[in-house]
Amino acid sequence: MLAARIRNWGFWTSDLLQGAPVRKHCEDIEARLVSGNPSGERLEALLRYAVEHVPHYAPFRGFGSLQDFPVVDKTVIKADYEAFHSDAFAGAHLHLLRTSGSTGIPFAVLQDEDKRRRVLAEMICFGRRAQYHVGDRFVFTRAWNEHNRKRWDVALRENAIMFDVSSLDEARLESLRALLRSDTGIRCIMGYPSTFEPLMQYMERRGDDFEAAHLRSIITISERLSDATRKALQERFKCIVVSRYSNQENGILAQQCPERGEFHLNTASYFFEYLKLEENLPAAPGERARMVVTDLFNRAMPLIRYDTGDIVVRQPSAACGWATDALSSVEGRRMDFIYDTMDRLLSPAAVCNHLWPFTRLKQYQFIQEAKGRYEIVLNGADGNYRDEQFVDLMRNVLGSDADVRVTHVDRIPSHASGKFMQIVSRYRPSA
The missing domain is CATH 3.30.300.30 (ANL, C-terminal domain)
Structure with missing residues (x-):
């Protein structure tokens, strides 16, 4: 606990010395999620910026609304890749975010420094809603390699345990089980649902009654978390279990509500559209729809009306009282x-x-x-x-x-x- 508090203090002190940019983003996100205030002024500013600085959007200078812009996807962007880059950041140091292509088309997006800070603030704010706080010790299960592995000093600073799940044979499952039993400082596990399912089944085969009472939350990413798996994890580990809907291109788009199971959309950072499966017309609440996102913060490579390739179902309002748009389900990529x-x-x-x-x-x-x-x-x-x-x-x-x-x-x-x-x-x- 003391180590986590020291890390938390160190993070926010470092941010304060830089002018508190992450804290300011966190305050903005929290305020907008609580109040439900729309980001209309940011959307308008982004569109005006894009037509002036991004060659691909220059033909839309006379736009009247967002719907005057075309819907784009990875294929469209890759075909005209350089034209999506902002001339305002020519020669600047930018962050390159790559998608793996394991479930779709390999893709890379440039992000400026302020966008990176916004993404970090999103992780902090939505982490809090799952009882994870900066500095908490956590296990991140994924296939780690030389391309994605955190440097030892970064992992130490973040209090992260990088647990490799390239293979999930019984020896590896036993290693994960033993880690959760022995390290009582672990507060959160993040990873793919397909990692947790075999872990639970392995524990059941062993007749294990271990509950890992020190865990506060399990946050699943990338893959669809079924209701059955979520309930089984809650029963097994007696902690919050939520699915996080995010992608590398943008950041955190939504996160599941611990109380109701609905997905609260990050309307503080993105403008969302829900379009019919076969045409670019609005889908009704309760209807399967394509998720189309406009990123309000990435000025280096604006993604406007970006079709994520995901199928979602929108509900009329949040059932638990959050002042956000909500999804009843994130059903997965259309290709699935x-x-x-x-x-x-x-x-x-x-x-x-x-x-x-x-x-x-x-x-x-x-x-x-x-x-x-x-x-x-x-x-x-x-x-x-x-x-x-x-x-x-x-x-x-x-x-x-x-x-x-x-x-x-x-x-x-x-x-x-x-x-x-x-x-x-x-x-x-x-x-």
């Missing part, structure tokens, strides 16, 4: 969606939720190969379950005429980033 035998779009949850009761599974991966043709890859099913159980279950979900093949393996590898794709879709219906 599958289709039944009648070509009706299904959320990944349609498969994942039905496989949760198979607790002896170590891993599974569902693949749609073509229309009506599917494969379930299973690790840990052989000798515990019959193939027909999975085939019959999937036919109930996908259609009685579904062609479902079961494949047994000893290990399903993750991507180099550590992300594990439980759903792989290789099929798109013809228009």
Whole structure:
């Protein structure tokens, strides 16, 4: 506790000596999230800045509203990459943020120093809502390598434990379990849901009643956190469990409410649009929609009406009283969606939720190969379950005429980033 307090004091003292830029961003974020004040003036300022300084947006100098700008995505930006850079930052030192490309198109975005401070403030503010505070000891589970590993002095300053999950065999799961048992200073675990599921199953196989009472929160990232996994983690570790919706290109877009499970959007830093799946028209609350984001703070490389590739469902208002827009669910990347035998779009949850009761599974991966043709890859099913159980279950979900093949393996590898794709879709219906 003392070490965490010293780190917290050191962080804020250092920020104060620099003019308190992070604290000012935190105060702004907190005020806007509590009051619900819109960021209309910032949106207007950003658009005027973009048409003057960013070549790609120069043709829109006579804009009347945000909707006069085109919707863009990674493919569009990569095709005209240099034209998205602001001439106001020519020659300046900028931060380069890369996406892994493990679930989509590899991509890189430039961010200026003020944007980086804003992202840090977002992490602090949303961390507080999950009972994580600057300086707290935490475990960050992901595939660590020479490209993403924190320097030892940075990890020491942040009080971070970098736990590598490139492999999740029983020896590695035991190592993580032992760490959580022995280090009672750990207050938070961050990582992918696909890391926590096998950890819980491993602990169940051991008959472990360990609850890690020193944990305050588990924050999952990058992958969809199912309600079943969230509830199981809460029961196992007796702590707050929330899913954080973020990306490398922007920052924290939303975070799950510990009380209600809805996602509170970061309307302090971004302007959000919810567009229909097949056209650039507004989707209604309760309707599946494409998440389109305008970043209000990145001046080095403004992303205006940026289609994240994610599918969300918006609800009319926050149920718990927060003065923010809210999502009832973040259903995942559109490329992760599958289709039944009648070509009706299904959320990944349609498969994942039905496989949760198979607790002896170590891993599974569902693949749609073509229309009506599917494969379930299973690790840990052989000798515990019959193939027909999975085939019959999937036919109930996908259609009685579904062609479902079961494949047994000893290990399903993750991507180099550590992300594990439980759903792989290789099929798109013809228009």
